[in-house]
Amino acid sequence: MKKIFITVNDGSIARNILRSFVLEKIIQHSDVHVGLVTHADKEEFYRTEFGSDRISVFGILGRPLSFFERVLSYCIRNGLWTETILMDQRTHMEGRYVAFAAKRTFIYLFGKSKWFHAFVRRLFLLRAPSRAMEELFSREKPDLLFSTDVQIELDFDATIAAHKNNVPVVGMVRSWDNPTSRGGLVPYIHVVLLVWSPYIAEKMEYVQQYPRERIRLVGIPHFDWYVKDIIVPREEFFRKLGIDPKKKMILFAGIGDFHAPHEIEVLEIIARKLREGMIEDAKEVVLVFRPHPAFRFDENSVKRLGNVVFDSGISSYSGKDRSSWEMEQEQVVHLANSLAHCDVLVTTASTMTVDAAAFDKPIVCVAFDGKSQEPHWRSVKRYYHDYSHYIALSRTKGFAIAYTRESLITYINNYLDNPNLDAEGRERIRQEFIWKLDGHSADRVAHAALMFSRN
Known part of the structure; x- marks a missing residue:
């Protein structure tokens, strides 16, 4: 055997x-x-x-790693030249100038x-x-x-x-x-x-x-789950979330405080514009927040917004820490239905962009820091200009990148009005980043x- x-x-x-x-x-x-x-x-x-x-x-x-293993680990992590690693070195410098200079010298000497x-x-x-x-x-x-x-x-x-x-x-x-x-x-x-x-x-x-x-x-x-016969009728899925099935759904896929410290501020902007009627057919639109299973976020702030549906059915945990997250089959099916039935996905440089493209859903990626102004090396803007994988993904033109709150609302409205916008770009995402959905x-x-x- x-x-x-x-x-x-x-x-x-x-x-x-x-x-x-x-x-x-x-x-x-x-x-x-x-x-x-x-x-x-x-x-x-x-x-x-x-x-x-x-x-x-x-x-x-x-x-614990031995001295040799720690040296080897340093060579592995700092001996490869990519835009992502260069930016991460700068983001996590935190006053350690000598260590930063050593990493920079190392990567420029040996990275290629x-x-x-x-x-x-x-x-x-x-x-x-x-x-x-x-x-x-x-x-x-x-x-x-x-x-x-x-x-x-x-x-x-x-x-x-x-x-x-x-x-x-x-x-x-x-x-x-x-x-x-x-x-x-x-x-x-x-x-x-x-x-x-x-x-x-x-x-x-x-x-x-x-x-x-x-x-x-x-x-x-x-x-493979995404092409199985697991998508339930819209009425059934919306009823599970307590949503009117006649409404359009904006799905906000969070990435957590570690990667996007101000993402709840961005969610608040969308929620406020929805209340103010600045989103097209606002009374016929619902905003759903799906947190990232592995990273912390301010759940109370989400729930205080009032007009945001909080999706808690995303994962389970084998321990007390969020890093122990597990996505069991029922939760994978729930994710597939969330994507299948949403009308627009909003996220911040996450893998969910690729997931949404699998369902040919319009995507808006957030590239500003809510109400704050962060330096570039801490701003979410860096993901689109200084992270290798998102630089490549952005070239497909399969999604909109919102650098301001005004453009965020504009892109959401454009996609709600015409979900076929950027469909060719989403097809490029499927060809280059998914390959086969068979x-x-x-x-x-x-x-x-x-x-x-x-x-």
Whole structure:
């Protein structure tokens, strides 16, 4: 029987892989046993949901990094030149001028160097796995490791344990922003690297200098939900939210205080304009706020607005912290229906722009700081001009970018009046950033995992 290990770092991986039909497709093969490798504090949670006679769950207790591992981590995070990493270095400088100057010097010297990237990848092979991970691989002897997030410590630990034990590793880029994010250089060359879209493939090849022949397009597995027969009638979904189904819906998808400290001020602007009748057919429009599951926000401020529907059915939590968020199947279905039935999506440089494009919904992205004036390196404006993935997404012209409160209301009104505006740009988003919406992305992922296993 083949034994396949799958890393599960957090709730987003559980949604992307375990609850998106990938696990289901793999386990359909009667000669396969799956081991989910996760953090110790998630072990019981995932065992309760997924554990069976053919699915084991292994919790790994984290450990402090050694001096060598910390140096290697610095090289990985600061040795890749991207607009995103440059801006993040500036945003998080916080008075540490010497550290900032060192990072800047480092990235300009080595960030585009093929030699340096190859050197870091050789250094990575000198890492030692944690004792817990080494014992797990020695005891269980898997035939394949499926590393579902190739830029995170849990996966680094599992990958080096697999390498030391001659276990092939199939990798996957976690999300569309990761090739250029502050996760930095992908330090290991896998037998095959699975990516969602042509955009990710291009960035892996030309920015990460990853061998093109190892990269395979698969699509977005959790987007398979979006083409399933899960969309309920508008009347049923609106009734669930307590909304009149005859009204148009503006869905405000929050990204939390960490990334957009003033987003509730922006929500307040829309709510006030709605009350004042400045939004087209205001009495026939409802504003729904969907918070980000992982980041904090001021819930009381949202509820005090009065004319905003607060959507609380977005996620569950395995622990007390918001970082323990999980999106279970019912909540994935709820998200799909939220997007299918909204008339305009408003968000701040989030992945929800791509989700909304999958449903061909008009999108307004916020590029101002509510009632405040932040310096550029802290302003949400920076996401559209200094973050590599949103620079590329903006070039599709598939959504409007609102730099002022006046333009925000104008764009919302334009889209409410004509939802076909920018439809060609949204099609470009689907082609470049989603690739295929055929319901078979999970099949392609599962097929790759099974193809490259050792037996």
